[in-house]
Amino acid sequence: MGCSFSGLNALYDAVNGGGDVWINENRFKIVRQLGEGGFAYVYLVKEVVSDSSSALASGLAKKVKDPSHLSDDRTYAIKKVLIQNNEQLDLVREEIRVSSLFSHPNLLPLLDHSVISVKPTQEGSWNHEAYLLFPVHLDGTLLDNSKAMTARKEFFSASDVLQIFRQLCAGLKHMHNLEPPYAHNDVKPGNVLLSHRKGKCPLAILMDFGSACPARKQIRSRSEALQLQEWASEHCSAPYRAPELWDCPSDADIDERTDIWSLGCTLFAIMYGVSPFEYALGESGGSLQLAIINAQIKWPAGPKQPYPEEFHHFATWMLQPQPALRPCIDDIIYHVDKLVTKFSQ
Numbered sequence: 001m002g003c004s005f006s007g008l009n010a011l012y013d014a015v016n017g018g019g020d021v022w023i024n025e026n027r028f029k030i031v032r033q034l035g036e037g038g039f040a041y042v043y044l045v046k047e048v049v050s051d052s053s054s055a056l057a058s059g060l061a062k063k064v065k066d067p068s069h070l071s072d073d074r075t076y077a078i079k080k081v082l083i084q085n086n087e088q089l090d091l092v093r094e095e096i097r098v099s100s101l102f103s104h105p106n107l108l109p110l111l112d113h114s115v116i117s118v119k120p121t122q123e124g125s126w127n128h129e130a131y132l133l134f135p136v137h138l139d140g141t142l143l144d145n146s147k148a149m150t151a152r153k154e155f156f157s158a159s160d161v162l163q164i165f166r167q168l169c170a171g172l173k174h175m176h177n178l179e180p181p182y183a184h185n186d187v188k189p190g191n192v193l194l195s196h197r198k199g200k201c202p203l204a205i206l207m208d209f210g211s212a213c214p215a216r217k218q219i220r221s222r223s224e225a226l227q228l229q230e231w232a233s234e235h236c237s238a239p240y241r242a243p244e245l246w247d248c249p250s251d252a253d254i255d256e257r258t259d260i261w262s263l264g265c266t267l268f269a270i271m272y273g274v275s276p277f278e279y280a281l282g283e284s285g286g287s288l289q290l291a292i293i294n295a296q297i298k299w300p301a302g303p304k305q306p307y308p309e310e311f312h313h314f315a316t317w318m319l320q321p322q323p324a325l326r327p328c329i330d331d332i333i334y335h336v337d338k339l340v341t342k343f344s345q
């Protein structure tokens with residue numbers, strides 16, 4: 001048993017700041033809610049220890065393989081996932097399994113977890129809860145930062161655009177180079193945490209491995225193609241979803257270049273705050289699917305345009321509707337390093 005509370009009361013307690021959470025033998029006090037997703041709540045928590053021992057001597061220290069993930073002030077993030085059925089339970093177990101495959105400074109590490117069964121309190125409520133423990137990053141997601149900057153009519157500097165993007169590439173390279181290669185499948189600004197650092201560009205960390213899976217799939221029939229499209233509609237955010245996941249041929253080799261498309265969209269969003277296809281459709285609207293399949297890209301123009309044309313060409317290179325023409329992550333890193341040398345002050 002890993003938790004001191006359960007069911008609706010747990011949610012009430014957690015949202016209202018009361019109650020402690022146990023993950024295995026370690027206890028955490030909920031400080032406040034940080035965010036929420038489909039069936040998940042994310043909380044800022046503080047590890048409760050019986051004496052004033054250092055982070056290195058805390059209960060968690062015995063558990064965590066890499067001591068650099070321990071926080072000096074013992075604060076962490078706990079994601080609480082409410083699980084209603086076996087399918088959701090399998091998905092969380094898979095997220096836990098997949099997260100444990102990665103170890104990279106630009107990928108959010110899963111420090112510990114527990115999955116507990118709870119007694120449903122009403123029809124249709126959840127029967128399991130999962131608690132996932134992560135390092136906390138309090139400067140928001142790339143999406144939060146972009147929204148705040150857009151509201152102030154500000155842009156990231158050219159150097160920060162490249163440095164943030166370069167870090168995402170480094171994290172993805174780690175996933176794409178595994179044997180077998182893994183695709184993240186939901187690369188987007190809302191899944192990138194930023195940590196501001198004095199005198200340096202922000203640290204960028206890719207999170208949320210709930211959609212990650214082995215990247216390479218052979219599609220050999222119409223029904224397999226439709227199955228993949230259905231899976232993608234649930235797991236890959238629409239404005240960042242690759243064309244082959246919207247309209248999959250009946251004979252296709254899918255690979256990690258689906259992430260490269262999302263990476264190209266994310267580079268656009270680091271510059272202009274939204275996916276290129278949201279930007280192209282603008283306020284007049286239209287079909288997102290058609291805009292993506294036709295790679296309908298419109299670049300902001302005019303004298304106030306804050307970035308060099310080379311940045312646009314670079315993103316367009318990743319946004320080739322045909323996956324076979326898209327670069328792989330090593331090509332992108334080679335190119336971004338050249339741009340970093342050229343544009344970083």
Ligand SMILES: Nc1ncnc2c1ncn2[C@@H]1O[C@H](COP(=O)(O)OP(=O)(O)OP(=O)(O)O)[C@@H](O)[C@H]1O
Pocket residue numbers: 034035036037038039040042077079108134135136137138140141190191193207208210
């Ligand atoms: N380690 C963390 N540190 C700080 N904030 C975090 C952390 N993890 C998650 N968050 C916050 O919680 C929000 C939801 O987290 P997350 O994306 O993992 O949930 P989710 O259920 O997978 O969401 P979605 O349904 O959008 O996929 C994030 O957008 C972010 O604001």
